[in-house]
Amino acid sequence: MDDLPEVLTREARRLNLNPLTLERADPEDVLAFASRVLEELAARGLLPGAQQIGCHARPRPAGN
DSSP, X not given: OOOHHHHHHHHHHHTTOOTXXXXXXXXXXXXXXXXXXXXXXHHTTSSSSOOOTTOOOSOOOSOO
16 A cells, blocks of 8 residues: 555644645745655655665565
């Protein structure tokens, strides 16, 4: 199961970001969130970037 929505939700909450307050958000927090989104997408092989060892970028093949 892909945990991307939960990961991004936790990060947004940690940074106190939500659609209702985005216009007043600290630009550094918005940048930090955008960086996390890009890192997570790259780690899953969806965007070019450094993939971390142990990351499940692609589903494992079925069967042995």
